[in-house]
Amino acid sequence: MKDKITFKIDGQVVEANKGMNILDAALANDIYIPHLCHHEDLVPVGACRMCGVEVDGGKMVMSCMTPVRDGIDVKTNSPDIQMSRKVTMDLLIADHHMDCLACEAADDCGLLTTTSYLGMRPETGDGIRYLGRDLPIDTSNPFFQFDPNKCILCGICVRTCDEIVGLGALGYINRGFDSVVGTFGDRGFVDSICESCGECVVRCPVGALVPKKPQMASREVQTTCAYCGVGCGIYMGVKGDQIVSVRADRESPANEGSLCVKGRYGFSFVNHPDRLKTPLIKKDGEFVKASWEEAFDLINKKFKKSKGKKFAALTSAKCTNEDNYLVQKFTRAVMGTNTIDHCARL
Numbered sequence: 001m002k003d004k005i006t007f008k009i010d011g012q013v014v015e016a017n018k019g020m021n022i023l024d025a026a027l028a029n030d031i032y033i034p035h036l037c038h039h040e041d042l043v044p045v046g047a048c049r050m051c052g053v054e055v056d057g058g059k060m061v062m063s064c065m066t067p068v069r070d071g072i073d074v075k076t077n078s079p080d081i082q083m084s085r086k087v088t089m090d091l092l093i094a095d096h097h098m099d100c101l102a103c104e105a106a107d108d109c110g111l112l113t114t115t116s117y118l119g120m121r122p123e124t125g126d127g128i129r130y131l132g133r134d135l136p137i138d139t140s141n142p143f144f145q146f147d148p149n150k151c152i153l154c155g156i157c158v159r160t161c162d163e164i165v166g167l168g169a170l171g172y173i174n175r176g177f178d179s180v181v182g183t184f185g186d187r188g189f190v191d192s193i194c195e196s197c198g199e200c201v202v203r204c205p206v207g208a209l210v211p212k213k214p215q216m217a218s219r220e221v222q223t224t225c226a227y228c229g230v231g232c233g234i235y236m237g238v239k240g241d242q243i244v245s246v247r248a249d250r251e252s253p254a255n256e257g258s259l260c261v262k263g264r265y266g267f268s269f270v271n272h273p274d275r276l277k278t279p280l281i282k283k284d285g286e287f288v289k290a291s292w293e294e295a296f297d298l299i300n301k302k303f304k305k306s307k308g309k310k311f312a313a314l315t316s317a318k319c320t321n322e323d324n325y326l327v328q329k330f331t332r333a334v335m336g337t338n339t340i341d342h343c344a345r346l
Helices: 022-028 079-093 110-118 156-165 199-203 261-265 292-304 321-334
Strands: 004-009 012-017 052-055 059-062 073-075 144-146 170-173 180-183 209-211 219-224 233-239 242-248 280-283 286-289 313-315 340-342
Touching (some): 012 022, 052 079, 156 170, 156 199
Parallel strands (some): 313 340
Antiparallel strands (some): 052 073, 144 209, 219 233, 233 242, 280 286
16 A cells, blocks of 8 residues: 655645645645644644645645645645735734733744744734733743733644643633633633643743743753653753753653653752752751761661561652662561552552
């Protein structure tokens, strides 16, 4: 069975895998077609109407919803297509806060990328002008904020929470011009069933969902999340000697680009001023700093007095399999008891 399909995009002959849609095939061949609601992790919906193309001499279709076929001729920049995109973009800009220099997504904004491609600038456009929406910003979540004034209703956050997370914490509220994305009952994120995983934040194409106090890293370090035993692959963003961000490793077989709230946002403990750097031993009712040798000597003395039924061990999912094996072997062979448990059972 033939797995490759050959067709034309703007006169260029390209190949695509059977079953791909035109948009994914174009992007795979480094050909840009404007899009705002499309994401490689989600089922295409064709909601933003930006990825329209002409197929076989004039029929306009949404490229994200149209599968490739052998021999088709796709045009991405005809006058009718460009006019349709500009009208759609005018409607989006009409109720979008365009304070781009102050926006956290300015360096990675799908709206700016598309307007630049279309040769549009809000300050010079002749289309529909801003209609003055001023909705309150939801800052209730401790890790990110939601600004509905910058939301373009692409639905990526709603579909991400539904298709990837499986939680369904987000949905559309109201109808027409009053439509917004929100939680059940239009409550703040912190009062909803949102688990703060941030999957919607990393996929938002504009500045509607952004991390609080974002910092740009100077370099990244590939590593494994230390919070539990799943072994999610991550990239730590480092600035100086500080960890400032975490992003998921899409190539990791353990998490395939997804993270939980602890893996994505729980890194402040690394540089926290209250983090212990030396052992503490209680003397006269107060904890005082001690050397590692002093701490090990004390543990040795305590353990010798607690063999058998007096002793129990609790291991951790933050340890490696090898470390957990050594703890259970030590508990049974050295301390003489089978009373050992693991935090994952809780």
